[in-house]
Amino acid sequence: MKKIICAILTGGILAGSMVLGCGASETTKITVLRPGDQEKVASFLEPAVEQFEAENPDIEVEIMYESWAGWIQKYPTSFEAGTQPDVVFWWDNKLNDSSAHDCLVNLENHLDEEFFAQIPDSVWNLVKADSMEGIYYVPSSVDSFALCYNKDVFETAGLDPENPPETWEELLGAAKTITENAGVPGLGIPAITGSEVLEEFIGLFINQATNAPVLDENSMPLFENEAGLEALQFVEQLLPYIQESPTEYGRGELRPLLRDGQIGMIIDGPWAVAAFTGAYGENLDESPIGVAAVPQKEEGETVVWAGTNGWVATREETAEASAKLIEFLMSPEILESHHLAYGSAPLYESEFENEAFQYDYWRVFYDETQDYTLYGMIGADSPTPAAYYTALEEVWQQLVLGQLGAEDALAAAADAAESVTARNQ
């Protein structure tokens, strides 16, 4: 008899646990990937996910780790195979990327109005892909260009380090004066192959001259006009005052030169800050490195180039949970720790309450993001955004090496962009 009771009890317990188990299976499991250095990612993402899971017991989040280089190589096959993470830290110009486009989820109905309002309109305009209606991408870090300059070099050249150039003319004048008086190149231009840096550098001047993106919503060039020519002619004017063999330098190679006073000025994003704080401590305001708003064309709107990364959801079936996680990762506290871990500029005013962001140079990046017209990475409406960088890079390299004049470079660049677009039609 005892055995029968035991068997019934055991059976009951098993059945009960199965029922409970079924209940537990209602938990939504999602994966999240923020490519980059694992230590940095873990430092902000692990506590964030822990907190998120505590607040949302019905959602289980697994963090995936991958370097940027690894992810760039892997994502096409990952999306094609359907093994991509549910939430990914993505690029604003890869929304139409042929590998990922069909997987990206419209988050508009999953996020509320209040959430959208905390990000400035300038940033939403920047990340909008005209060919896609809805919100497929939530910008998390916005990195605008600023002018970084060496105050000691300025002084040696007889320039006032407290009054850095604010216009194109002043930039050209400062570059010339530094080269002639200080004996070092006035301006560093990053033109290394296989990276996006040269297109971004020249793109900045094109954006400022045309007050338009480099490509339109049909991925056709918007710069083949007088204003575009003016931009390239200005770049051409800068060439006598740049470092030798610019194609050997990326932004990373120019920063030590600026730090060590071997170059007068560079145009760089907040990513440069770490290279300088490493040498001079966090308070760059009191260091020989100056950070100022990027010089503007004499007439017209204030325009700056800005690159963004942000969150996308990649599966309809987990969209609700993914949106919740994205909303959580965009909350001021978490975003602040994300920006601190990665040295990104603040996006919310509240981030300035943190001691690390109290310095004036962070305000430069923040103010640009909030107040300027932003233009950024190209190819957002194309299935092959990287192809435009490859095609334009060859032309821009010829321009900075003096192999092509501004007029020829303009025509060649327009042809190059059009031929990439034609391939996709």
Add this chain to the structure above:
Amino acid sequence: MKRSQRRKIILSLLPLVLILCFVYGYPLLRVCTSAFLGFTGSAKGQFVGLKNFILIKNDIPKTVMITLIWTFGSVIPAMVFGLMIAMICKENFRGKKAVVAINLLPYAIPLIIVASCWRFVYNPDFGIINVLLKKLGLVENSITFLGIDMALFSVILARVWRAMPFAFMNYYSALTTIPQEQYEQACIDGAGTIQRFWYITIPNLKAITGSTFIVLIVWTFLVFDIIFGMTGGGPVNATKTISMHIYQEMFSMKNLGTASAWSLIAILVLVVITIIYWKIMNKEEKA
């Protein structure tokens, strides 16, 4: 040969043939078909004839030329240096084992690391070559090794450094198999060092030279990592070999069709090189 014996041989070879068909045959077939298919825009999935080749036709002559310079410019010096060092190591001297080991070291380093190291070495601001040259007062301004004029030469030098140990290994082992009596006899007959090298060493190394040459040619022709890591194919396409084009068409343009077209061109060039090599070898054998 008896019929049953022949059947046994065929049966024993069958698994290998099947594996080779799967590993080499299928991808080759896919490349051949993909080169004539569209992968972008409205042409996606359709037969497009020679369109993929037409899209890349302007780049073909320059790229093939750069690839050939890169290949032969790397392989020939690598073999010459490999032979020279093997000749030195053939002799007995103190520290011989260390010299052999040091010479084999580059072969153990992955290509992408080789690329990073050489990029560092060539750096115009803190690269060891420029720093040394400046300290010795030999140059005033840095040499721009990876600039437009010298980039191809610089990547070739890195490849020579990496390929040389393979040639050295082959030559070193082949040299040890040459009968010592031949040299002794030549000495008795009054042959000098150059004559001994020319009439004994070289003929004895003919077979290993041929196989090393063709293996290194094929490897180098397809090397991607060193160029990708050092110059990315630039500046202004100065180091853009066929392998770099295949990569860019596939990962930047996302066009498997044009990437396959470049692959077929690579196969064609390699087949031509191999045929020329066979013809030369056959001619020499007959002679």
